Amino acid sequence: MKKILVPIILIAVFSTVTAWAQTERPSSIEALRSEHDAQWYTHQAALWEKEVQKNPNDDEAWYYWFTFTKSKFTNVATTRGVDMEAMAKEMAAIANRLHKERPNSYARYIIDFNYTRMFRSWPDYLDELVIMSKTPDAAKLDDIQDNMLKAIKMRPDFEPMYASYVAYLLQKGRTDLMADILKRWYNTGRYSYTMLSYAYNCLAGLEENGILFVSGEEETVACLLVQYGKGLFQDRLVINLNLLQEPDYLEYVCKLLGVEATQPPADKTNMDYMNPWRENLIFSIAHTSKRPVYFTSYYIPEIFKNFLYSEGLVTKYSTKRYDNLAVKRRNYESVYLTDYLYETFVPEAFGEHAYAINLNFIPCFKSLLDFYKAEGMKTEYDRLRNLMIRITETCIKVMDVDPNEHDHIMQLMERYLNEIDR
Numbered sequence: 001m002k003k004i005l006v007p008i009i010l011i012a013v014f015s016t017v018t019a020w021a022q023t024e025r026p027s028s029i030e031a032l033r034s035e036h037d038a039q040w041y042t043h044q045a046a047l048w049e050k051e052v053q054k055n056p057n058d059d060e061a062w063y064y065w066f067t068f069t070k071s072k073f074t075n076v077a078t079t080r081g082v083d084m085e086a087m088a089k090e091m092a093a094i095a096n097r098l099h100k101e102r103p104n105s106y107a108r109y110i111i112d113f114n115y116t117r118m119f120r121s122w123p124d125y126l127d128e129l130v131i132m133s134k135t136p137d138a139a140k141l142d143d144i145q146d147n148m149l150k151a152i153k154m155r156p157d158f159e160p161m162y163a164s165y166v167a168y169l170l171q172k173g174r175t176d177l178m179a180d181i182l183k184r185w186y187n188t189g190r191y192s193y194t195m196l197s198y199a200y201n202c203l204a205g206l207e208e209n210g211i212l213f214v215s216g217e218e219e220t221v222a223c224l225l226v227q228y229g230k231g232l233f234q235d236r237l238v239i240n241l242n243l244l245q246e247p248d249y250l251e252y253v254c255k256l257l258g259v260e261a262t263q264p265p266a267d268k269t270n271m272d273y274m275n276p277w278r279e280n281l282i283f284s285i286a287h288t289s290k291r292p293v294y295f296t297s298y299y300i301p302e303i304f305k306n307f308l309y310s311e312g313l314v315t316k317y318s319t320k321r322y323d324n325l326a327v328k329r330r331n332y333e334s335v336y337l338t339d340y341l342y343e344t345f346v347p348e349a350f351g352e353h354a355y356a357i358n359l360n361f362i363p364c365f366k367s368l369l370d371f372y373k374a375e376g377m378k379t380e381y382d383r384l385r386n387l388m389i390r391i392t393e394t395c396i397k398v399m400d401v402d403p404n405e406h407d408h409i410m411q412l413m414e415r416y417l418n419e420i421d422r
Contacts, residue, residue, distance in 0.1 A: 026051065028064055028160075041072030062107035063160065066094045066114070084125065091115055092128035099131055109151035110161055112144045113168065121269065152177065159188060166221055171243055173252025179228040186229025192350030194340065195222040196230075198357050201336040202296060202313050203233040205327075210292040211237045211257075212314065213282065215299050218350075219357075237291075241299065244278060257289040279303040286317055293317040297360050312336065313364055328368050332384070341391055352398045358391045362416050369420070388420045 026047035048065035051058060073087040095115050098108040112129070119125040131144070148168045155161070162185045169178035185191060199222035206212060214220050223238045237256070243249040245264045254261035262281060265273035279301045286293040294314040295301065308315040309324035312331040316324070332338075341358060348354050365384060372381035 026064065026068075028060075036075070038072050041068050041075060044068040045072060056101060057105075059105060059107040059155070060158075062094070062098060062102075062105075063110060063158075066091060066111050067160070069094065070114075070118075084122070088119060088122075088125040088128050092125075096128075096130045099129075106151050106154045106158075109147040109154075110158075110164070113148045113151070114164060116144050117164070117167075149174075152181070156181065157184060159185070159190065163217070163221055166224060167217065170220070170224070170240065171246050171249045173248060175228075178224070182225055182228035186225055190349050191225060192218075192222065192348060192354045193344060193346040194348055194354040195219070195350055195357065196225055197337050197340045198313070198360075199223040199226050200232070201331075203227070203236055203238075204335050204337075205312055205314060205331040206233070206236050206294055207292040209235050209237075210294055211239060211285065211289065212294045212296070213239050213241055213299065214296050215241045217242075219296060219298075239285075241278060241282075244281060245274070253285075257285055257291075259284050259288045275302070297364055310364060310367070313360060325367060325371060328365070329371070332365060332368060333380075338387065341387060341394075348398075355395050355398050359395060359416055361391055362388050362419055366419060366422075385420060389417070392416045392420075 026044050045065060045068040048061055048068055051061035052065055055061065069090050070087065073082050092115065095108075095111050098105065098111060102108055112131075115129065116126060145168070148164070149172075151161075152165050152169070156165075162181055165181045166178055166185075169175070169181065195218060199219065202212060202219075203223060203226055212223065214223065217240075220238060220240045226232050227234050227236070227238070239253055240249075244253065245268050247263075250261050250264075253259075259281075262277070262284075264277050268274060280303070282293075282301060283303055294311075294316050295304075295308070296314055297310075300308065300315070304317050307317055307319055309318055309322065309327075311324055311327045313336075341361070365388070369381065369384050369388070371377075372384060
């Protein structure tokens with residue numbers, strides 16, 4: 001018996017390993033929130049392609065095949081940047097196959113939307129889609145985008161598409177459907193706790209009926225989740241600056257605020273024309289709506305630069321001088337949530353980069369720190385200084401920065417630490 005025991009065990013182990021290899025399941029939504037190397041993304045795309053071959057009617061398999069194909073290009077940093085041409089060809093090949101095999105499917109609608117949204121500014125890459133090369137005009141592109149509404153009604157519960165759903169519905173001014181999606185998203189509990197806490201602070205510090213101009217998609221979605229998902233600060237209006245150039249969104253915002261909609265320049269890629277148009281529109285909104293106007297710390301419009309007052313994480317437009325430091329102090333001491341900056345017991349769904357947004361607390365509250373020091377308010381000074389140091393050290397820790405490979409990031413962190421005591 002002893003002579004055949006080892007072979008039997010080896011056969012059993014080999015069989016188990018073989019069975020595991022044959023049943024290896026590809027990764028899905030959670031894995032997309034973490035960073036991996038190009039080989040890992042390529043492997044995942046291949047696994048999902050096999051899932052499509054096994055079941056061509058599996059919409060989610062098509063989606064993940066398409067998404068991991070994109071990620072193997074975009075999620076891997078290289079000195080040469082992203083190979084846009086190669087990425088467009090591989091992604092379009094999947095979309096074109098869907099057009100042929102499942103033209104009226106949920107998968108086709110969402111993949112068309114994601115592809116055209118990504119390459120809208122590069123017409124040559126849009127032509128990779130067979131349907132676009134046959135009819136390469138703006139009307140056809142809008143038709144493809146509007147198929148998203150069909151997709152939302154088919155699968156309002158497909159979590160990986162929630163961000164795209166919200167982007168589309170916001171652009172179209174469909175706040176009724178957008179509110180439903182945001183409630184579904186909030187109820188999943190899978191969103192960035194850090195981004196939501198930051199967005200809460202931005203909104204909480206505004207006056208009633210205030211307008212907050214934001215520029216990034218992530219901060220827009222975070223604010224909307226607070227408003228429509230959590231149900232807070234719904235009297236305030238969040239306006240995405242980058243979406244204002246879209247006709248439907250421009251019409252929605254201007255109609256809501258009673259402002260005349262002036263059309264953007266024909267060449268939307270030329271910032272020498274786009275920036276003045278956008279700033280004049282903001283000026284019109286501020287003076288026509290009569291509502292308090294704020295900007296996140298990322299955006300300082302040239303036309304308003306002499307009339308902006310920092311109140312913490314946002315700046316307020318005002319033609320009259322006022323004690324904004326008193327407002328900033330009130331926001332920090334009584335309005336803003338800060339416990340999450342010290343410790344949380346909720347996993348960060350957005351990944352390590354979510355913590356970087358907290359670095360804004362340092363330049364935004366440096367004047368308050370100096371005030372505490374000048375007034376001899378040692379307790380308040382120590383608390384705010386310790387918070388700033390905690391934020392910077394947390395960023396260094398969670399981003400796991402190698403000083404030898406990312407010297408520029410370490411230098412940036414050093415600047416933040418030096419700024420605290422400057």
